[in-house]
Amino acid sequence: MTPLLANVPLHPSMTEAIEFLAVGQIMVLFVLGALMLFITLNGLGFTRAANKPKPAAQPAPAPAAVPAAPAVDEAIPAVLAAAVAVALEGQAYQIVRITPTRDSWASEGRRQIFSSHRVR
Template structure:
């Protein structure tokens, strides 16, 4: 069968002037077909993802079985980093700030006396002020 004959057979099943009910039926059947295809694609991709997760777990279990058991040691004592912990700032933040200041000052001597978490909405307020001041009022 040629393409013309196939399309003629397909078109023979549809009326030349469909009424409202036939149009709605055609739209609903098309929508249901598209949704079924999307659900099937979703299930296939979920199954593929589950396969990858299962393979990763199997690989991790094999690596854990091959690795020697860790030797138990005494827990390390937590060291205090001075005034930085008093205000609830994580320990890595002062190091990041010190590195940024060092780069900005190009190696000049500096001292960071303390770091603390800002209270209130001052950061948001400053951001709004900065945005509004960058626009020209007409």
């Protein structure tokens, strides 16, 4: 069995080195060109699929009026009520009041950061 690099000289001449570099450069450009061709053809396929005329469909009935989504302040009690209903699994409950607090996780994080600093 012959070694893989049996034909490569230990000390190539200048022309052999230039030839080796030129072949390597040509191989790199060939592979990049093949990748570019593949990507271009793939893109053309997706473009044609997207621009393909769709068959005329029956006119869709007019959609029913969708109520507007509640504001964030109105949605929070509904979410909390749903969470309580799931947690209590059918037991009777009554939510008396939901009041937002001014302290949030961000303000608690700021408080901890400021309390960790040394006052001069």
